[in-house]
Amino acid sequence: MESLMAYVIGILFAAAIYMMLRRSIVKMVIGLILLSNAANLLIFAVSGMKRGAPPLIPEGASAPLGPVADPLPQALILTAIVIAFGVLAFAVVLIRRAYEIVGTDDLDQMKDTDT
Amino acid sequence: MSSAVVYPILLPLLAGALSLALWRSVRWQRTLGVVFNAALLWASIWLLQEVMEHGFVTMEMGSWPAPFSIVLVADVLAAIMVVLTGIIGLAIAIYSLVSTPRGHEKFGYYPLMHLLLAGVAGSFLTGDIFNLFVWFEVMLLASFALLTLGGERAQMEGAIKYVTLNLFSSAIFLTAVGLLYGMVGTLNMADIAQKVAQVEDPGMLTVVAMLFMVSFGIKAAAFPLFFWLPASYHTPQVAVSALFAGLLTKVGVYALFRMFTLIFTQDVDYTHTILLWAASLTMLTGVLGAAAQFEFRRILSFHIISQIGYMMLGLALYTPLALIGGVFYIMHHIIVKTNLFLVSGITYRLLGSYELKDLGGVYKHKPWLAILFLIPALSLAGIPPLSGFFAKFIVIRAGIEAEAYVVTGIALLVGLLTLYSMIKIWAEVFWKKLPEHVTNTARLEGRIKDKHNWAFYVPVVGLAVCTLIIGLNGQPIYELAEKAATQLLNPQLYIDAVLGGQQP
Numbered sequence: 131m132e133s134l135m136a137y138v139i140g141i142l143f144a145a146a147i148y149m150m151l152r153r154s155i156v157k158m159v160i161g162l163i164l165l166s167n168a169a170n171l172l173i174f175a176v177s178g179m180k181r182g183a184p185p186l187i188p189e190g191a192s193a194p195l196g197p198v199a200d201p202l203p204q205a206l207i208l209t210a211i212v213i214a215f216g217v218l219a220f221a222v223v224l225i226r227r228a229y230e231i232v233g234t235d236d237l238d239q240m241k242d243t244d245t
Numbered sequence: 246m247s248s249a250v251v252y253p254i255l256l257p258l259l260a261g262a263l264s265l266a267l268w269r270s271v272r273w274q275r276t277l278g279v280v281f282n283a284a285l286l287w288a289s290i291w292l293l294q295e296v297m298e299h300g301f302v303t304m305e306m307g308s309w310p311a312p313f314s315i316v317l318v319a320d321v322l323a324a325i326m327v328v329l330t331g332i333i334g335l336a337i338a339i340y341s342l343v344s345t346p347r348g349h350e351k352f353g354y355y356p357l358m359h360l361l362l363a364g365v366a367g368s369f370l371t372g373d374i375f376n377l378f379v380w381f382e383v384m385l386l387a388s389f390a391l392l393t394l395g396g397e398r399a400q401m402e403g404a405i406k407y408v409t410l411n412l413f414s415s416a417i418f419l420t421a422v423g424l425l426y427g428m429v430g431t432l433n434m435a436d437i438a439q440k441v442a443q444v445e446d447p448g449m450l451t452v453v454a455m456l457f458m459v460s461f462g463i464k465a466a467a468f469p470l471f472f473w474l475p476a477s478y479h480t481p482q483v484a485v486s487a488l489f490a491g492l493l494t495k496v497g498v499y500a501l502f503r504m505f506t507l508i509f510t511q512d513v514d515y516t517h518t519i520l521l522w523a524a525s526l527t528m529l530t531g532v533l534g535a536a537a538q539f540e541f542r543r544i545l546s547f548h549i550i551s552q553i554g555y556m557m558l559g560l561a562l563y564t565p566l567a568l569i570g571g572v573f574y575i576m577h578h579i580i581v582k583t584n585l586f587l588v589s590g591i592t593y594r595l596l597g598s599y600e601l602k603d604l605g606g607v608y609k610h611k612p613w614l615a616i617l618f619l620i621p622a623l624s625l626a627g628i629p630p631l632s633g634f635f636a637k638f639i640v641i642r643a644g645i646e647a648e649a650y651v652v653t654g655i656a657l658l659v660g661l662l663t664l665y666s667m668i669k670i671w672a673e674v675f676w677k678k679l680p681e682h683v684t685n686t687a688r689l690e691g692r693i694k695d696k697h698n699w700a701f702y703v704p705v706v707g708l709a710v711c712t713l714i715i716g717l718n719g720q721p722i723y724e725l726a727e728k729a730a731t732q733l734l735n736p737q738l739y740i741d742a743v744l745g746g747q748q749p
Contacts, residue, residue, distance in 0.1 A: 150409070150413070155405065158409060162409065162412050162413070162416075165412075165413065165416040166412075166416055166419075168416075168420075169416045169419040169420045169423065170419075172420055172423045172424070173419070173422070173423030173426070176423050176424055176426070176427030177423070177426060177427055178427075200430075202426075202432075203423075203426065206375055206422075206423075206426075206432075209375070209379065210378075210419055213379065213382045216382075216386060217382065217385065217386055217389070217408075217412060217415075218412075220386065220389055220390070220408070221408055221409075221412065224389070224393060224401070224404055224405065224408060225405065227393070227396060227401060228401040228402070228404070228405055231396065231397075231398050231401050232398055232401060232402065237405075240402040240405065241402075242398065242399055242402050
């Protein structure tokens with residue numbers, strides 16, 4: 131399972147970078163979305179994947195019996211997803227406004243502010 | 246254990262919420278802006294006093310014991326940074342009263358400004374690496390919105406570059422946090438610092454260190470990752486530019502200082518050598534970029550980059566004196582750079598342009614403004630007895646003592662070229678005659694009198710006084726930097742403060 135995840139994450143990162151290198155701003159934002167998903171999956175994978183072992187403490191005990199899954203990475207990913215949702219929503223609105231104002235979706239045409 | 250450490254975060258958050266509630270009343274939002282930023286400055290000075298007294302001020306959120314809870318930690322460096330945030334926040338709040346266009350104020354300028362300050366203060370004070378990521382995002386989202394407020398073409402283009410590269414850097418940061426968590430199983434920075442020594446695979450740790458360096462390098466605008474900065478910093482209205490110029494890149498520098506003194510010190514030869522060369526090239530490319538520019542704010546933007554190089558140099562040399570120099574440099578730079586942007590806003594107000602060819606003759610009509618420009622400009626170039634001289638002097642002396650002669654040579658050359666750029670602005674904007682094609686000179690010649698001009702000059706004069714104080718009364722500031730550097734060089738102090746001793 132973990133090696134499969136490693137391949138998936140690798141492909142996601144590669145696809146994200148490829149999309150970000152395209153000239154169209156829409157594809158660039160798709161690249162950013164893939165990138166944040168890849169990072170989230172990576173956190174999930176490196177923290178050790180365990181199936182069917184919820185981190186619950188049975189009644190009467192003060193510590194979990196036997197090994198359990200680590201709940202912290204899932205909390206991290208949840209936070210990261212919410213944050214990514216916020217910033218990517220902004221990015222989508224931004225490229226729409228930019229397209230309206232500049233009149234092109236080609237990044238090569240957007241060089242007014244370059245030096 | 247003291248609650249002083251939460252107020253610099255709580256006050257701007259509260260101010261942001263209140264300003265949102267008072268969305269319709271710009272007047273109230275303005276009042277809140279000044280009042281709360283003054284309160285932020287007061288709270289940050291209180292925090293600095295507490296830190297000077299106790300060494301560290303820590304607080305565990307929800308009173309959970311340290312490695313499990315999110316902790317807020319203020320050491321001397323963090324407290325200094327928060328005080329600087331307070332100073333800049335107050336200056337910008339006063340300046341915004343007159344400089345911010347009415348339309349921007351109606352569309353949430355003040356709530357965003359407060360959120361930005363909360364994000365900056367949070368980044369300085371947190372002791373948890375994932376929490377640092379969250380504060381970065383708070384700060385970034387506020388900065389995205391501030392950057393695009395107004396919606397002009399240049400702003401959109403600049404914002405696309407700014408947003409993309411910063412989101413990219415955040416994704417790398419998140420990846421690095423994930424990998425680090427996979428190795429040490431904790432997010433508390435002090436706990437990580439303790440556990441990195443036991444990591445089985447030091448090679449992998451260096452990889453993670455480099456990921457952090459790239460991520461913070463983008464945020465700090467280090468070579469070769471700085472291209473978003475000169476593409477975007479000159480596009481928003483001037484108070485926003487000044488706020489960004491003073492604080493945002495310095496958050497990246499602070500994060501570099503924190504990570505590469507506390508956590509990633511196991512392979513100093515490798516990581517800090519890369520930092521050293523990145524620092525030299527940052528200085529050099531920044532200053533050469535500035536030499537090619539003829540727009541007031543673009544020149545200043547490139548100089549942010551070259552100055553970042555000096556701060557990183559202080560970190561990269563990694564000797565006590567160099568770290569003192571780095572911290573001193575940050576203090577000097579934030580105040581001076583913000584001030585220069587504010588001055589550029591005043592000349593824009595007088596003549597309606599940032600292009601050097603459309604400016605001129607300011608010295609003839611406003612000699613005092615020219616002096617107010619000269620103080621930060623000469624300080625930036627490092628002319629004694631202003632603050633920049635001591636900052637550069639300490640860093641360069643540390644370079645010579647560490648026998649890094651090439652880098653020191655570059656630092657000296659860059660100082661000279663900085664002077665060239667500042668003289669260029671001085672000659673073009675203040676000294677030369679007003680070009681004949683410029684006709685809207687009524688404000689410059691004083692025929693139009695604006696009612697509330699004091700709000701332009703109060704922050705500029707205040708920051709200039711800060712520069713003079715740092716320059717003429719350098720000893721206490723140096724001692725402050727020395728305390729910060731001592732703590733940075735002894736990570737054990739930080740670890741003890743967070744994990745033991747001061748717990749309730």
